[in-house]
Amino acid sequence: MDYIDILQEMLRYIDAHIKEKLSVKKLAQRAGFSPYHFCRVFQWNIGYSIMEYVRLRRLAFAAAELNSGKYIIEIAIEYGYETHTGFLKAFKRYFGSTPEKYRLHASFDVPKLPILKKSKQYVNGGIVMEPKMMRKSAVKLAGFAVKIIARDKESTKAFAELWQEYALNGSKKKLHDESFIKNHVEYGACFPENPENGEFEYVVGVEVKDGHDIPQDYYVCTIPEALYAVFSPPPSDKDTLSSSIQGTYKYIFAEWFPNSGYEFMENGVDFVLCDEHCREIYIPVVKRQ
Secondary structure: OOHHHHHHHHHHHHHOOOOOOOOOOHHHHOOOOOOOHHHHHHHHHHHHHHHHHHHHHHHHHHHHHHOOOOHHHHHHHOOOOOOOHHHHHHHHHHHOOOOOHHHHOOOOOOOOOOHHHHHHOOOHHHHHOOOOEEEOEEEEEEEEEEEEOOEEEHHHHHHHHHHHHHOOOOOHHHHHHHOOEEEEEEEEEEEOOOOOOOOEEEEEEEEEOOOOOOOOOOOEEEEOEEEEEEOOOOOOOOOOOHHHHHOOOHHHHHHHHHHEEEEEEOOOOOOEEEOOOOOOEEEEEEEEE
């Protein structure tokens, strides 16, 4: 069974157990993955973090029950909300209206599950990429960070906005003029997300020399030592760069991992390495048990 088949089965399982207590650990165990690897596989194929998907799916089921004759607070409790206020806030954020208004005007069918094999999209042209494997020592970075919720296109947009702001507001020039810079290759690094809410830290920065004090203007972090699978996205111009990188990531998590014998390293940091000549994607990996 390939990853898409496994994920399709997991979506069916979530629906069948939607009123039960579900956790990342429980779902990952059923899928046959480590929790950390499952978080990444799920995010890149479904477009949401696992628990965000579960929350949204519960809201869809709750909405479908609004015409059942039950009190709204009964429905809220059935789907994991302890108070009417908490359910109201979540419902309005997702549906754009109150449960009461929705019950008056909206339909009540639970949205059908997506058929994942019909929606698979990878790198343009069906390019198959084999990575080079390399071990890389820990790297200390200085730069700029933003907290992002892993949610479909919103995270991609946040990446682009941070890079654009970094390039246009003088931050890039200021950083590269600093004396503590070891080299001028730039990193776009994704630090481990919180599996419960999908929040993670994305850092744009450069490697720094040892023993230098870094001004508080900069965010300082360390990418741990790891074995990396290194992928080179297809050639692209400025307008297609983002889609090329995203397409490569989708290929990695939906095509390469299932057949590689590797999985994503727990608490590893993946990053895009950029210089004036090329861009490479570094994925921290361990041998699958």
